[in-house]
Amino acid sequence: MELKIHPKDKMTPLERAKAIAENKDYDRIMMDPFLGEIKARLIGKNTREYWRNEDSLVMGDIAAMNRFGLDGMGVGPNAYGIAEAMGVVPHYPEQGLIYVESHPINSIDEVNKLKDITLDSGSLKMYYNATARLREVADGFCGVGASVSGPITLAGFVLGTDKLLKAMIKSPDKVHDFLRYITDNVKKVVDIFNVLDIGFSMADPIASCTMISPKMYKDFAYPYTLEISSYIMEKSGRAPSYHVCGNTKKVWKYVKNLDIGLFSVDNEMDIDETCEFFADSKMVAGNVAPVYTICNGTQENIEDEVKRCILAGKKCKKGFVLTPGCNLPLATTDEKIDMFLNAGRKYSFI
Numbered sequence: 001m002e003l004k005i006h007p008k009d010k011m012t013p014l015e016r017a018k019a020i021a022e023n024k025d026y027d028r029i030m031m032d033p034f035l036g037e038i039k040a041r042l043i044g045k046n047t048r049e050y051w052r053n054e055d056s057l058v059m060g061d062i063a064a065m066n067r068f069g070l071d072g073m074g075v076g077p078n079a080y081g082i083a084e085a086m087g088v089v090p091h092y093p094e095q096g097l098i099y100v101e102s103h104p105i106n107s108i109d110e111v112n113k114l115k116d117i118t119l120d121s122g123s124l125k126m127y128y129n130a131t132a133r134l135r136e137v138a139d140g141f142c143g144v145g146a147s148v149s150g151p152i153t154l155a156g157f158v159l160g161t162d163k164l165l166k167a168m169i170k171s172p173d174k175v176h177d178f179l180r181y182i183t184d185n186v187k188k189v190v191d192i193f194n195v196l197d198i199g200f201s202m203a204d205p206i207a208s209c210t211m212i213s214p215k216m217y218k219d220f221a222y223p224y225t226l227e228i229s230s231y232i233m234e235k236s237g238r239a240p241s242y243h244v245c246g247n248t249k250k251v252w253k254y255v256k257n258l259d260i261g262l263f264s265v266d267n268e269m270d271i272d273e274t275c276e277f278f279a280d281s282k283m284v285a286g287n288v289a290p291v292y293t294i295c296n297g298t299q300e301n302i303e304d305e306v307k308r309c310i311l312a313g314k315k316c317k318k319g320f321v322l323t324p325g326c327n328l329p330l331a332t333t334d335e336k337i338d339m340f341l342n343a344g345r346k347y348s349f350i
Contacts, residue, residue: 039063076127
């Protein structure tokens, strides 16, 4: 399939990104609706068929680009893909979100049983091949990215989040050994995908202050996230994006020091305050409520929130990307996605 400029756009994503970077005229702000599993229905597949088939991953991203006019493409491997490569058994429901069915280890004392990742681990080759195919299709039109997991979320998937949080208190040295393994293997994934000349994103939802204390973030999340972000920057020449769910305000001072280009925030955060804090240091992405506003709201609700975010984003000297606060739920209709993106187009220059 050939990629096409959306009927309501005037530029390709690469043309738009270049114009924005060079402070030239452009047609609209950059946007990402965080479609996730919604891409499956665009090609008539259920979520299990989508996530377990290379062709479906590729066709889903192409269909999403042509249907909605996105600013980039990417299919993973995400936290679940990397966790599976480490021995996690994920469950893929016919319709719904992936979850961990079983862990490869039962306690923090069993970390030495874990094996290092290779391209043949789990489904990593499927994600690699799909990304390579998208990179070829997208050449000259839009960027392609690979998403990797932040260290805390990946460690939680491999061990079990409850066990990880308890070990942070009772066995901090063993947790650091575990996070060293996690970090080294995320870097292996970066090495594998980096040969495709792509960008990287990193998400670490469990690193939120909704889940861990600011001190836990400082001690366990920050040093390894910094190492991964710096490694991505060194290897790819591009700063990754970084998303953390929930409340992150108490760790913003650490986030500011990460080698990231863009910080994506949950709708729980005040977007004005976020953009004010990172005004001189990072691009910000956010943060329309995915369920309350986009999935369940009216067109007026959506437009009001989009305007609020875009106005806040004007504070960001490094740039702003309009997004939901997290992935859109599967129940979100195409009509509501159109409302969100068309509002972004309509109010890009308010």
